[in-house]
Amino acid sequence: AQAERMQALEPKIQAFVTPTVDKALEQAALVDAKIVAGEAIGPLEGVPMAIKDNMCTDGVRTTCSSKILENFVPPYDATVVTKLKEAGAIMMGKTNLDEFAMGSSTENSGFFTTRNPWDTERVPGGSSGGSAASVAAGQAVFSLGSDTGGSIRQPAAFCGVVGLKPTYGAVSRFGLIAFASSLDQIGPFTRDVRDCALVMNAIAGHDAKDSTSAPVDFPDYTSLLGKSIKGWRVGLPKEYFGDGIDPEVRAVIEKAVKTIESLGAEVAECSLPHTEYALPVYYLLAPAEASSNLARYDGVRYGYRSESADDLISMFKKTRAEGFGDEVKRRIMLGTYALSSGYYDAYYLKALKVRTLIKNDFDQAFEKFDCILSPTTPSVAFKFGDRTDNPLQMYLSDVFTLSVNLAGIPGLSINAGFANGMPVGLQIIGKAFDEARLLQIAHAYE
Ligand code: GLN
Numbered sequence: 001a002q003a004e005r006m007q008a009l010e011p012k013i014q015a016f017v018t019p020t021v022d023k024a025l026e027q028a029a030l031v032d033a034k035i036v037a038g039e040a041i042g043p044l045e046g047v048p049m050a051i052k053d054n055m056c057t058d059g060v061r062t063t064c065s066s067k068i069l070e071n072f073v074p075p076y077d078a079t080v081v082t083k084l085k086e087a088g089a090i091m092m093g094k095t096n097l098d099e100f101a102m103g104s105s106t107e108n109s110g111f112f113t114t115r116n117p118w119d120t121e122r123v124p125g126g127s128s129g130g131s132a133a134s135v136a137a138g139q140a141v142f143s144l145g146s147d148t149g150g151s152i153r154q155p156a157a158f159c160g161v162v163g164l165k166p167t168y169g170a171v172s173r174f175g176l177i178a179f180a181s182s183l184d185q186i187g188p189f190t191r192d193v194r195d196c197a198l199v200m201n202a203i204a205g206h207d208a209k210d211s212t213s214a215p216v217d218f219p220d221y222t223s224l225l226g227k228s229i230k231g232w233r234v235g236l237p238k239e240y241f242g243d244g245i246d247p248e249v250r251a252v253i254e255k256a257v258k259t260i261e262s263l264g265a266e267v268a269e270c271s272l273p274h275t276e277y278a279l280p281v282y283y284l285l286a287p288a289e290a291s292s293n294l295a296r297y298d299g300v301r302y303g304y305r306s307e308s309a310d311d312l313i314s315m316f317k318k319t320r321a322e323g324f325g326d327e328v329k330r331r332i333m334l335g336t337y338a339l340s341s342g343y344y345d346a347y348y349l350k351a352l353k354v355r356t357l358i359k360n361d362f363d364q365a366f367e368k369f370d371c372i373l374s375p376t377t378p379s380v381a382f383k384f385g386d387r388t389d390n391p392l393q394m395y396l397s398d399v400f401t402l403s404v405n406l407a408g409i410p411g412l413s414i415n416a417g418f419a420n421g422m423p424v425g426l427q428i429i430g431k432a433f434d435e436a437r438l439l440q441i442a443h444a445y446e
Helices: 002-013 021-036 079-087 129-136 153-159 193-203 247-262 275-296 312-323 326-339 344-368 391-398 402-407 435-445
Strands: 016-019 048-052 090-095 142-146 162-165 186-190 233-237 266-270 371-375 411-419 422-429
Touching: 002 016, 002 021, 002 048, 002 090, 002 129, 016 129, 021 090, 048 129, 079 090, 079 193, 090 129, 129 142, 129 153, 129 186, 142 193, 153 162, 153 411, 153 422, 162 193, 162 435, 186 193, 193 435, 233 247, 233 344, 247 266, 247 371, 247 411, 247 422, 247 435, 275 326, 275 344, 275 391, 275 402, 326 344, 344 402, 371 435, 411 435, 422 435
Parallel strands: 048 090, 048 142, 233 266, 233 371
Antiparallel strands: 016 090, 142 186, 162 186, 162 411, 371 422, 411 422
16 A cells, blocks of 8 residues: 555655665565564564665665766665664665755755645755655655755755754764765654654664764663653744744744643743854855765766766766766865865864854753754745755755754754644754654654
8 A cells, every 4th residue: 555655646746766666565575474474573564664865775776866876776785774674664765855965955856856745836845855755745654864954854844744863973874975974964754753763763873884973872762752841941042033034934933832831841042152153164064075075976986977088087077067966066166165275274174163163052052951942944845946046045944954963963853833834843952862852852742
């Protein structure tokens, strides 16, 4: 039934770059056989999932929605994929994204755009737009996305589902195709908070294959669900409630805050004074790291190679000119500039220093508060084409999510209600490795 639903909706939503329904049906038959035989089953046995197409899948094409990787078939699974297979989940396909996860609407995909299931004239958000849309449309029970500056939380908000960006180092990045390595983190999209906790139980944990994976004890993420949040101190950063928010979004968030208060939490204003620098800092650091990570696509090692080249240098140039889309090229140029000698100190190094100030803001706030609430995005999902002519407009879609990646802390987006028929996301931010408590407050609210 799940396969039928997925295929019936796909022409409308276009969430999948590579569907793997045939394989999924074969696996589902094996699950049935297992159950009939009375064999032990995994915690996610038979559960249909979708995986963002920037995570490597053994024998299944992994494109990053880029022409440069259009025919790349990895010979191994990302650690998250291995873990989910072990837990019994079944992959329905690989989902669409903004090329190399650079964007906020999935309009930068090198192949096609994905539509928002709530209104197919609107974007699903991005960059994990396919993953968010597939869960919102019920094409999969859960999916994985990656979040470098908001790419899980923002599409979760736009599609009305739960999206968690875990603490940096909580989920292995082995097999995730790198965008900005110091910011990238994998996390789940689900319909409700309990499912999110269950997927986290399957994917979180130390991995020797990722040197930035944290060697800490990981909790049972369901353990605090259902517990009261009475007496919690909840901060509302004044910098996130300024002029930039749509009035309809503000109204929904204010109502959600009242509900949280009525559950026994003490809500007070707080301050994250360096918030205004998050966008410029992110757009120096993320492109700098991307320009370095994307140097490997040279026509020799992976994927596409230009056919019209006549020597080595022209092969590099033509392969990259033909293989990468405009936004990826823009990032490579911005990043190369910020890292070049003469500008490195003024841009890259300065941005690193301000990144520390942004992290310190959060450390100070968490001395007084258990968690921080904000809107996930300043507006609801916008219409196709609304922001494609103006990159800065597009970048502003993530003003409320970027700081969390710069600080390496977890952020969760849950649906807080609707404005003009479109979902509005509430962002809950916590201290490092405090995901179980973020899920607790989200569950109490839900
Ligand atoms: N929209 C942001 C960008 O374009 C964030 C993307 C992401 O989190 N992968 O870089």
